[in-house]
Amino acid sequence: MENRQSASAYDASEIQVLEGLEAVRKRPGMYIGSTSSSGLHHLVYEIVDNCVDEALAGFCTDILVQINDGDTITVTDNGRGIPVDIQAQTGLPALQVVYTVLHAGGKFGGGGYKVSGGLHGVGASVVNALSEWLTVQVRRDGKVYQMKFARGEVVQPMTVVGRADTTGTTVTFKPDPLIFDDTVYDYDILRTRMREEAFLTAGLHIRTVDARPGQEQQHDMQYNGGIREFVTWLNKNREPLHPEVIYMTAQRESSVAEIAMQYNDGYNETIFSFANNVHTPEGGMHEEGFKRALTSVLNAYGHKMKLLKDDEKVSGEDCREGLTCVISVKLEEAQFEGQTKAKLGNAEIRTLVNAMVSEKLETFLEENPQTARAIVDKAMTASRAREAAKKARESIRRKTGLESGQMPDKLQDCNERDPSLCEIYIVEGDSAAGSAIQGRDSRFQAILSMWGKMLNVEKARADKIYGNDKLYPMIVALGAGIGNEFNIDKLR
Ligand code: 0RA
Secondary structure (H helix, E strand, C coil): HHHHHHHHHHHHHHHHHHHHHHHHHHHHHHHCCCCHHHHHHHHHHHHHHHHHHHHHHCCCEEEEEEECCEEEEEEECCCCCCCCCCCCCCCCCCCHHHHHHHCHHHHHHCCCCCHHHHCCCCCHHHHCCEEEEEEEEEECCHHHHEEEEEECCEEEEEEEEEEECCCCEEEEEEEECCCCCCCCCCCCHHHHHHHHHHHHHHCCEEEEECCCCCCCCEEEEECCCCHHHHHHHHHCCCEEECEEEEEEEEEEEEEEEEEEEEEECCCCEEEEEEEEEEEEECEEEHHHHHHHHHHHHHHHHHHCCCCCCCCCCCHHHHHCCCEEEEEEEEECCCECCCCCCCCCHHHHHHHHHHHHHHHHHHHHHHHHHHHHHEEEEEHHHHHHHHHHHHHHHHHHHHHHCCCCCCCCCEECCCCCCHHHHCEEEEEEEEEHHHHHHHHCCCCEEEEEECCCCCHHHHHHCCCHCCCCHHHHHHHHHHHCCCCCHHHHHCCC
């Protein structure tokens, strides 16, 4: 009779579990974004994020991510091992709950931010639901516990299969070909994401291995300098404007912010931002707080040191020319917004980052006058160049009649006026142009001939580009402008 009670509790929770995982299999996109290659790789990130949480909690130092023959994935960590004790509410081993109950991570342990609570952040049960099979082994209390699943259902209950003298968790899974369009992993995609994870958690050692026959390779990643080293790495092919990577960190209530930055002698702005280790390419509150504070700190310092006249100002864009920066924030209940859910919405983070940068960057500039001077000079040069570019654009417009619609000599235009039906062939040299003109259908095919050495626009500012005799005809022929003013709707 005693067993009846637990048997029925078991049945009830089992039914809930199956309904939950069934929902994942019916609408996988809701849980992992898509069933294309990005979703396939996402499965790995879900598993690894749990290991990173274990590392952030201070119990795990090493993570191994391996692609096996047949494109199965193995992830191993040396953490405490997922708990295996029987949970009171469900009567099931905690390990089983983690792998079969949606969002088990949240209920479990409670409190604190977890990287696994980020974008999608749906946990191991979703990976299990979307795997043809999954095997997990836990090394804990001197034993190896094993459990096996198929498409989310238990096929081998938790069993002790051996002895262990270490602790940790090892998961191997095969993404379900019934769910995923393509089940072949791209090693470089995994490696890039794992490198990011390693930069974001200073000291954590992550090894990636491709064990597929014929493509064997492996990489070890461990960065004791964390995001400082991330910035150094991003700037590796550029010339730094100052020797040191500027680093700051601050904490407020349960949120933490970290920024590392260094200018280089180029013109590009490179900002990588993360919230709970999730990349936020659309930016959001952490980036806004940073940008605002950076602009006001540089202007204030420039005025104070009389580098800028009272009525002179450098714009936000000027302050970010040649800047390489990594922003990482960790917070409870991150809100991801925007088209691709890749923008951080929590307004309190803007306040935290703004206050941190206002205070700490100002101090840094005070203490490092040489670097401060180089940065403010750079922003002032950017400001002047932007002014010059504007003038160049206006004068070229007037001179060449960009507005008048006069086309360059080197363009053999077509008759069609609907740009969606037109083609343009850019050919090198007059003789190539000759044969192209002969062979074209002038109703919808235009020919533009170019010659000589092309300008590297990565290394040039807008005034140089507009003034370039090779590029200018192309800009006019296309009619859509360049850089900030590029507008595809104006394409002719
Ligand atoms: C002890 C307690 C808890 C989790 C873990 C260990 C643990 C989970 C994973 C997932 C992958 N590797 C792991 N290693 C250890 C539960 C406490 C909590 O949820 O915060």
